[in-house]
Amino acid sequence: MKIVLDLSKCQGHGRCYSLAPELFESDAEGNSVLLVDGDVPADLVDAAVLAADNCPEFAIEIER
Amino acid sequence: MKQPVEAWETDFDHTHPDYAARAPEIWDELRATCPVAHSDRFGGVWLPTRHADVAQIAHDTEHFSSEGVIVTDWKPENLAPMGYAPPITSDPPFHAIARRLLLPAFSPREIARWEPSARESARQLLDEMLAKVGDGGDVVDAATEYAQHIPVRVIADMLGVPREDGDIFRGIIHRILETPGEGVGIEGIPDEDRLDTYLTAAIEDHQAHPKDDLIGYLLEARLEGEPLTVDHIFGTIALILIAGIDTTWSAIGASLWHLAQTPADRRRLVDDPDVLPFAVEEFLRFYAPVTMARIVADEVEVGGTTLGRRDWVLLPFPAANRDPAAFEHADAFVIDRAKNRHLAFGVGIHRCIGSNLARMELNVAVDEWMKRVPDFELADTDPAAVTWSAGQVRGPRTLPVRILKTNATSDGGH
Numbered sequence: 001m002k003i004v005l006d007l008s009k010c011q012g013h014g015r016c017y018s019l020a021p022e023l024f025e026s027d028a029e030g031n032s033v034l035l036v037d038g039d040v041p042a043d044l045v046d047a048a049v050l051a052a053d054n055c056p057e058f059a060i061e062i063e064r
Numbered sequence: 065m066k067q068p069v070e071a072w073e074t075d076f077d078h079t080h081p082d083y084a085a086r087a088p089e090i091w092d093e094l095r096a097t098c099p100v101a102h103s104d105r106f107g108g109v110w111l112p113t114r115h116a117d118v119a120q121i122a123h124d125t126e127h128f129s130s131e132g133v134i135v136t137d138w139k140p141e142n143l144a145p146m147g148y149a150p151p152i153t154s155d156p157p158f159h160a161i162a163r164r165l166l167l168p169a170f171s172p173r174e175i176a177r178w179e180p181s182a183r184e185s186a187r188q189l190l191d192e193m194l195a196k197v198g199d200g201g202d203v204v205d206a207a208t209e210y211a212q213h214i215p216v217r218v219i220a221d222m223l224g225v226p227r228e229d230g231d232i233f234r235g236i237i238h239r240i241l242e243t244p245g246e247g248v249g250i251e252g253i254p255d256e257d258r259l260d261t262y263l264t265a266a267i268e269d270h271q272a273h274p275k276d277d278l279i280g281y282l283l284e285a286r287l288e289g290e291p292l293t294v295d296h297i298f299g300t301i302a303l304i305l306i307a308g309i310d311t312t313w314s315a316i317g318a319s320l321w322h323l324a325q326t327p328a329d330r331r332r333l334v335d336d337p338d339v340l341p342f343a344v345e346e347f348l349r350f351y352a353p354v355t356m357a358r359i360v361a362d363e364v365e366v367g368g369t370t371l372g373r374r375d376w377v378l379l380p381f382p383a384a385n386r387d388p389a390a391f392e393h394a395d396a397f398v399i400d401r402a403k404n405r406h407l408a409f410g411v412g413i414h415r416c417i418g419s420n421l422a423r424m425e426l427n428v429a430v431d432e433w434m435k436r437v438p439d440f441e442l443a444d445t446d447p448a449a450v451t452w453s454a455g456q457v458r459g460p461r462t463l464p465v466r467i468l469k470t471n472a473t474s475d476g477g478h
Contacts, residue, residue, distance in 0.1 A: 011412060014172055014420060019341075030170065054403065
């Protein structure tokens with residue numbers, strides 16, 4: 001599974017790093033930082049889907 | 065007295081008592097029959113109720129200005145790009161500058177610092193509230209004896225003003241947000257004088273005795289090497305005070321109102337505390353307290369309707385959150401909803417800067433209440449016993465509940 005974070009859409013809602021702290025963290029202003037290099041480890045697939053499904057800005061895309 | 069509303073499609077009034085009492089029904093009716101409703105009140109105002117239309121407007125800062133965010137008979141003019149309460153009333157490009165100044169103070173890491181004192185407040189309020197009731201199932205007001213005090217204390221601590229001033233600023237906020245247009249002053253903002261007086265004294269106190277808090281931070285802040293203007297500092301403090309209190313009070317109160325009449329959700333929170341973060345998001349979706357507003361900067365089409373320049377537009381985030389086109393089972397409260405892109409904090413560049421703070425307070429308030437009062441119900445089955453605020457912030461202002469079961473300490477029960 002691939003994951004892409006579109007920073008031009010991110011407004012710092014913080015849903016992704018709350019729900020999937022293994023995949024995302026907050027920068028000093030609350031915007032999201034993707035911690036993996038595009039590939040989602042198998043054990044974090046559910047967390048990745050949860051993060052994408054809860055982003056109000058549709059800033060996270062996943063490709064299976 | 066408000067003029068009676070003839071038809072919600074053509075004559076709605078978001079400050080009317082009927083709207084306060086049954087806004088969710090009105091939004092559902094309008095979404096089905098007239099998704100971009102209009103009223104001639106307040107000099108002309110639109111009410112979109114579909115998720116897509118609300119999100120379109122919130123994202124479009126070219127056609128919609130934030131110069132005015134509270135719909136009243138007074139319409140701000142020529143205040144852009146800063147507006148009277150930056151950054152919420154600011155437009156690009158100034159908006160980003162004013163917002164970045166504040167963002168670090170509201171980041172998740174900074175907000176986490178305030179959680180222990182919020183928890184302490186909640187426990188203390190529960191102790192005081194329960195000290196007055198016996199074991200026989202007595203009645204308390206969850207809105208005025210509990211929910212209302214938690215955000216007031218946190219905001220007072222963050223700004224660096226006395227917690228005891230809560231009553232003063234609650235009164236000011238109530239007039240500005242819940243009775244807009246009544247008692248209009250010289251510039252049209254109700255009782256501006258009183259807010260002026262209060263904030264001026266708070267700022268002078270900080271100038272005389274520098275402190276490490278938000279007011280102190282704004283006084284020290286520099287933009288391109290220059291101190292912030294007095295209007296900027298004043299407007300931002302007013303914003304934090306006004307936006308951070310009624311809103312969170314409403315969300316906490318509405319959540320307890322829901323739990324009071326939903327035994328299955330009370331049981332779920334007690335049996336499965338891990339569901340709390342999901343419950344908090346569903347409370348925010350279903351009972352989103354805030355409706356924002358914009359002024360049309362340039363004629364534009366929304367949902368097939370043309371909105372004219374300088375018209376008001378309301379952004380009812382709670383209406384968007386109940387749109388079946390955007391949410392499965394939109395009309396059902398699903399405590400563990402896994403897919404929840406709700407708009408309680410808005411979308412786009414004006415995403416509520418206090419969202420981390422509000423989430424922390426709502427989480428703490430519900431968690432501490434459920435640990436201490438795992439079982440409770442509405443004291444009166446008559447819906448009129450619970451009163452809801454009108455205007456752009458919606459929440460219960462009286463919430464009589466009967467306590468059915470308590471745990472001796474906050475740590476009990478689990």
